[in-house]
Amino acid sequence: MQPKKEQIKVGREKLQRIIETCRSIEERSLDPFLIDINDVVNTIKEYFPQWEIPEDLCLDAETLHRLASVIKLQSEWVKHRSSSLYTDPFLLEEKLTRMEKEEIIESFLMAWHPVVGLEQISLHSLLEALRYWESLLPIKERWKQFLPAEVGTGIATREELVMEKILRDKAFSEELENFWLELKKKTEEKGADGKILYWDFIGAETYEETVQRAFMTSFLITYGYATLEIYPLEEETFVKPLEKPTTKLGKKQLVSIPIAVTANEWKKWKNGVL
Amino acid sequence: MSKRKAVYASKMKRAVHLLFYHRHKKPGVKGWELRKALGSDYPKVLKILDDYLKTLDLQVKTVFEQEKNIEKPSLEELDRARFYVALRGELTPKEEKMIGWRIDDLAGLAITIAYIISKKGKAQRKEVEELLKDKLPGWKVGLNIDRYIRYGYLAQDENEQLFLDWRTRAEVDQKALIEAILSK
Numbered sequence: 001m002q003p004k005k006e007q008i009k010v011g012r013e014k015l016q017r018i019i020e021t022c023r024s025i026e027e028r029s030l031d032p033f034l035i036d037i038n039d040v041v042n043t044i045k046e047y048f049p050q051w052e053i054p055e056d057l058c059l060d061a062e063t064l065h066r067l068a069s070v071i072k073l074q075s076e077w078v079k080h081r082s083s084s085l086y087t088d089p090f091l092l093e094e095k096l097t098r099m100e101k102e103e104i105i106e107s108f109l110m111a112w113h114p115v116v117g118l119e120q121i122s123l124h125s126l127l128e129a130l131r132y133w134e135s136l137l138p139i140k141e142r143w144k145q146f147l148p149a150e151v152g153t154g155i156a157t158r159e160e161l162v163m164e165k166i167l168r169d170k171a172f173s174e175e176l177e178n179f180w181l182e183l184k185k186k187t188e189e190k191g192a193d194g195k196i197l198y199w200d201f202i203g204a205e206t207y208e209e210t211v212q213r214a215f216m217t218s219f220l221i222t223y224g225y226a227t228l229e230i231y232p233l234e235e236e237t238f239v240k241p242l243e244k245p246t247t248k249l250g251k252k253q254l255v256s257i258p259i260a261v262t263a264n265e266w267k268k269w270k271n272g273v274l
Numbered sequence: 275m276s277k278r279k280a281v282y283a284s285k286m287k288r289a290v291h292l293l294f295y296h297r298h299k300k301p302g303v304k305g306w307e308l309r310k311a312l313g314s315d316y317p318k319v320l321k322i323l324d325d326y327l328k329t330l331d332l333q334v335k336t337v338f339e340q341e342k343n344i345e346k347p348s349l350e351e352l353d354r355a356r357f358y359v360a361l362r363g364e365l366t367p368k369e370e371k372m373i374g375w376r377i378d379d380l381a382g383l384a385i386t387i388a389y390i391i392s393k394k395g396k397a398q399r400k401e402v403e404e405l406l407k408d409k410l411p412g413w414k415v416g417l418n419i420d421r422y423i424r425y426g427y428l429a430q431d432e433n434e435q436l437f438l439d440w441r442t443r444a445e446v447d448q449k450a451l452i453e454a455i456l457s458k
Binding site: 027076077080087088089091092093095096097099101102103104105106107108109110111112113114115116117118 | 294295296301302332333335358359360361362363364365366377378380381383384385387388389391392393394405408409433435441444445446447448450451452454455456458
């Protein structure tokens with residue numbers, strides 16, 4: 001008897017293989033009867049009791065979905081075979097390779113009724129075109145040259161550059177450090193176990209401010225000032241400030257996690273739904 | 275000529291202009307375009323025109339959105355269908371040269387269409403290429419398939435599968451083609 005872990009691994013591999021076979025049948029128009037449906041159903045049944053985590057249940061559902069598509073193809077295949085248009089492809093291929101070009105043409109001409117179409121210029125359309133030409137302005141007049149307005153140079157003050165948002169009033173690193181301190185403070189006040197709910201930290205009075213805070217939080221995480229804890233089943237995301245900034249979190253590989261900060265989500269948070 | 279007859283004669287002329295002359299990239303006219311130009315009785319106008327064209331060995335052909343023909347189409351189905359004028363009878367092998375096709379290219383098209391029909395309406399491009407390479411030079415096979423696609427006889431999807439496109443549905447009597455090939 002295999003240990004449970006081993007059985008789950010084998011089961012996953014088998015389901016993956018079934019999905020791949022079904023996919024190739026669908027995409028490459030292979031014979032849908034290549035698959036033994038009963039056998040596949042038995043495999044799915046056999047491993048179903050082993051599935052515990054959502055990923056495995058999704059794999060099971062995906063296998064069933066793919067299998068259903070193959071069964072649909074089988075039904076179409078049977079319908080086609082029973083229709084008057086059905087011809088054994090091998091027989092036809094054999095016939096086509098043996099036939100002379102002339103014979104093929106003769107057969108095709110018996111079934112081909114080409115579409116009739118005309119392309120002809122008329123006196124009316126010529127006169128219309130001439131009238132249009134007469135009323136058309138010369139290209140020089142239509143495409144007048146637009147000279148770019150002359151712009152004088154001058155000196156901009158630091159305040160003006162900040163107003164134009166070319167410079168920030170604080171250095172970015174300084175701003176990030178302040179934001180980190182704010183995260184620590186808020187976590188102490190509103191958080192628990194040294195972490196705070198993501199939305200409780202980034203949420204602000206206005207949506208624009210919320211987006212700005214989410215943007216800054218992403219830098220806190222990327223630069224190792226904080227980390228994210230995600231609980232998919234509870235659908236909860238926490239931000240956890242770190243005591244000291246670290247560039248790499250142990251030997252774990254860093255991954256990107258997209259978090260949607262939409263206006264709707266913000267409204268939900270404001271109304272206390274999120 | 276009665277007033278009613280005169281109205282239909284005028285509508286028939288308008289229908290001829292719409293059907294014969296290319297207005298778009300694809301030949302033919304959509305049902306809703308005909309309704310706009312001829313009025314809601316355009317199916318009747320087309321019927322009269324079809325009877326008239328019989329004597330000239332031409333026909334008004336209807337190609338519905340779905341692949342299959344519809345026995346009694348609704349007005350909505352007709353509006354979405356495309357109408358063409360096509361040859362009613364058959365061309366003779368001599369005449370086929372007049373419409374600008376080389377015998378090799380036409381034979382390639384015939385083989386491709388027949389093969390796709392036998393494969394339930396879709397086939398891998400590679401399989402078709404292998405079949406054509408038996409009698410056509412390799413360099414020409416790919417070019418020819420691209421040409422059939424360009425002309426609207428075939429379509430190709432992202433998995434390099436070939437399908438029959440609008441033009442085959444408009445011009446080729448698929449059943450007659452298979453029967454003719456198998457009877458040779």
